[in-house]
Amino acid sequence: MTVVVTGATGAVGRHVVQQLIDAGRVVRAVTRNAMGAASAAPAEIVGADLDEPDSLTRAFTGAESLFLLSRPATAVAVARLAQRCGVSRIVTLTSILADREPAGEHHHLRVEHAVESTGLEWTHVRPGMFASNLLGWGEAIRRTGVVREPYADAAQTPIHEADVAAVAAAALLHDGHAGKIYPLSGPQTLIKPEQLAAIGAALGRQLDFEEIEPDAWRQAQADSVPGFVQDFLLEIWARSTEAPEPVLSTVQGVTGRPARTLTEWATDHREHFGGEFR
Ligand SMILES: NC(=O)c1ccc[n+]([C@@H]2O[C@H](COP(=O)([O-])OP(=O)(O)OC[C@H]3O[C@@H](n4cnc5c(N)ncnc54)[C@H](OP(=O)(O)O)[C@@H]3O)[C@@H](O)[C@H]2O)c1
Incomplete structure (x- = not known):
């Protein structure tokens, strides 16, 4: 099973890449700077930009699942491209504040809605302070x-980025997380x-x-x-x-391990x- 990880060089994304590889998955790690990206793990580095959806075609083609960083302006185009390319499951990285953002600044909520509108399996990972x-x-x-x-x-x-990644990886790897919203804390x-x-x-x-x-x-x-x-x-x-x-028990509940x-x-x-x- 091939999984696309956007934000693969980021605080959470780098752990998602490693955890998926540890689980035996083929990983395509997306970065805007493929030349400069050093991959500690044996992932395929793919140069692409979420602000230019067409650049993601190669990354998405033939992949089953997608870990999606929030870029609201292009989220609808990116989600539809993923659908056209045959991706069946999208796990978003949004925020615990997603549904408390002021109207007009729905940075994360717009991404969640774009993904839901595709009809694909979705899970929203909503961490608090990293x-x-x-x-x-x-x-x-x-x-x-x-x-x-x-x-x-x-x-x-504060939550360890590896715990955010562990929840995302669980949703990417295993059934039973479709339609779930996971607010996370340390x-x-x-x-x-x-x-x-x-x-x-x-x-x-x-x-x-x-x-x-x-x-x-x-x-x-x-x-x-x-x-x-x-x-x-x-x-x-x-x-x-x-x-x-408040302290939330989601990390333990989803991963079986305490945060x-x-x-x-x-x-x-x-x-x-x-x-x-x-
Ligand atoms: N920090 C927090 O406390 C916190 C809490 C809750 C939610 N969040 C959310 O978590 C997400 C990541 O947060 P962060 O600020 O900590 O990020 P980060 O770890 O600094 O990572 C940013 C990542 O975004 C990628 N990226 C940025 N623009 C991109 C684009 N146009 N196309 C493709 N990739 C792009 C970068 O990849 P390249 O540079 O390699 O292209 C990098 O891997 C954000 O959506 C944020 O709102 C953060």
């Missing part, structure tokens, strides 16, 4: 051991100093969190984080100080954070 967002703390942790951000009490449930609700402590536990280092004002954070991020992303993050953090994100903790995630990414390791 633990990989915390890679953004890497430089501060390496250089000073002090992270400065607003909303220290933002209570979120196994613990942690405020920011607790998230930092979980990383420190993996590194064997004392790390300190210092709360700063949103405007000071905006200034510090001006060159690296686009304004609309800043707005989005500040809104999510503010909201989760009032309404802590990985943030300390396990940090152990898997320790090179990024530098310092002493246990």
